[in-house]
Amino acid sequence: MTDTDIEITADLVRDLLREQHPDLADLGIREVAGGWGNQMWRLGDELTVRMQRMDPTPELQLNERRWLPVLAPRLPLPVPTPVRSGEPSARFPKHWTVMTWVPGDPLDCSSISRGDHAADALADFLKALHAEAPADAPVSGDRGGHPKECTGGFDRFFHAIVPDALADDVRAVWDDAVAAPEWEGPPLWVHGDLHPANVVVSDGTLSGVIDFGDISAGDPAWDLAAAWVILPAGAASRFFHAYGRADAGTVRRARGLAAMKSLDGKRHAHHDHGRPARTQQTEQTQRMRRLRLLRHRLAHLLTPHSHEAGDKVDAAMETSRDGMRTLWISLVVLGVTTVVQAVIVALSGSVALFGDTVHNAADALTAVPLGIAFLLGRRAADRRYTYGYGRAEDLAGVLIVATIAASAVLAAWTGVDRLLHPRDITHLWAVSGAALAGFVGNEWVARYRIRTGRRIGSAALVADGLHARTDGFTSLAVLLGAGGTALGWRAADPVVGLLITLAILLVLKDAAREVYRRLMDSVDPELVTTAHATLRGVDGVLDTGQVRMRWIGHALRAEADIVVDARLTVVEAHRIAVAAEHALIHAVPRLTAATVHTDHTPVEDDPHATLRHHAPPARRPASAPARSSG
Known part of the structure; x- marks a missing residue:
């Protein structure tokens, strides 16, 4: 029989006590359920016997014996303290310890x-x-x-x-x-x-x-x-x-x-x-x-979702710190890239590199409005801005779109001017090196901004990351201009500059769409589908009505109507509404709160009848004839 096959019984525990601690042997002994490394036996009202069972070595018990008497006096909560030591013997070749019992469940x-x-x-x-x-x-x-x-x-x-x-x-x-x-x-x-x-x-x-x-x-x-x-x-x-x-x-x-x-x-x-101890079924x-x-x-x-305002503020501040860190690191990387390219532009006179440099500088400077928005987003809600200042990021997105548009105009004007007034390009190898530096810097920043923006739910930061990604490829296009110039085609540089302008316009389109959707409270329709399915799965919810969601900074807020049994008490209906909100917060990513309105199954009178004349008229397609409400 191996050590792990030894059956630990009340009789064995009592015999061991008689052999090594006879003054404790007459106390009541009763088994307690569970325990894997050690098995526990209650000894009287104030003690317990800890029997080594599956633990392969005695070090864990020996550590408790050595250090708990040192630590216990300074700890503010009760902990088990060793009072007697049991040594291995012929009856039980493992360590065991008598310890104080800690009351509680x-x-x-x-x-x-x-x-x-x-x-x-x-x-x-x-x-x-x-x-x-x-x-x-x-x-x-x-x-x-x-x-x-x-x-x-x-x-x-x-x-x-x-x-x-x-x-x-x-x-x-x-x-x-x-x-x-x-x-x-x-x-x-x-x-x-x-x-x-x-x-x-x-x-x-x-x-x-x-x-x-x-x-x-x-x-x-x-x-x-x-x-x-x-x-x-x-x-x-x-x-x-x-x-x-x-x-x-x-x-x-x-x-x-x-x-x-x-x-x-x-x-x-x-x-x-x-x-x-409990029965096997209960276990x-x-x-x-x-x-x-x-x-x-x-x-x-x-998905942190405490109903306490302090916890929501802490989560918002954490994501804002992530955003701020991303912005300032991006600013440094793009700033260094821009300075290197600007020096080469001054030496070479490359229009394509000029357009790329201007765009990189504009991209770096977008950190300023976003940084201000993140700082504003940390401010707590007040009586005027009852939802807080999270929408400041959406306004920053508008400024970013305007900055992209301005850089496109400047790049286009410079390219057209160079086509009309050609000049030679010098230091072509330096221009090529600056183009590669622009690509590496922009791609690194793009990955960093997009990853952080998606994690914290910042549409503006994602838009900025997409902007940086396209900047990287436009930097590579500068290489084409340098190559064409080296082959003797003088128009290659301004032509590439105009192509870069087109690329900037494509970025402008994507960024503008992203920011527009956020300003218009657009959400993924799949989230609404998920919300309906989640609500219908809550015990006591018989059906769902309207579900609406909107972004407030990095977080989603929702409003939902549910149908419950008309015979429920107010307390019971409220309990179902709280359970519904709780389920929604778990099911919908970045949802921090939901207002759940309870409707009941039909009764004789419609409780909403007094509100009907306040409802806006239903919108119908232009070709649909209006019908009288009679």
């Missing part, structure tokens, strides 16, 4: 209803725990390091669990964590395995933290992931504000680790650290419930 079998209190409690706990670890502190082989060291594990969970609808967003969160900077501070104490089965709750809030087997020195981001894994939706902002020590890189790593821990939900579904139900909750938590992580 495990979060994976309960819930947090006092989110703010729980966020503050968790922040206080981790501030106390995250002290610099001593040189002899344990170092985990698979926890406490940078997320990039866990890519293999993440990929394994990713391919096994992630629904297709969330795959791109989950991957983006992980890639961002992998790209985040390393933890540069000293190694701190970290719990290492904070998830719903390893915390207990009482009175709707956190009341204890258990299972310190993975205690080690490392990156605090491993514990800060609990902001999304443990706390209810909307509490992460309060948690990080209360914690007060996490920089942007640490938050990025924590968010990626939260995604990985959420994907690891199937493993968590088998952990039950010290809770009352299976609980596992399914945990898996649903973990997927739900993953959706919260990817």
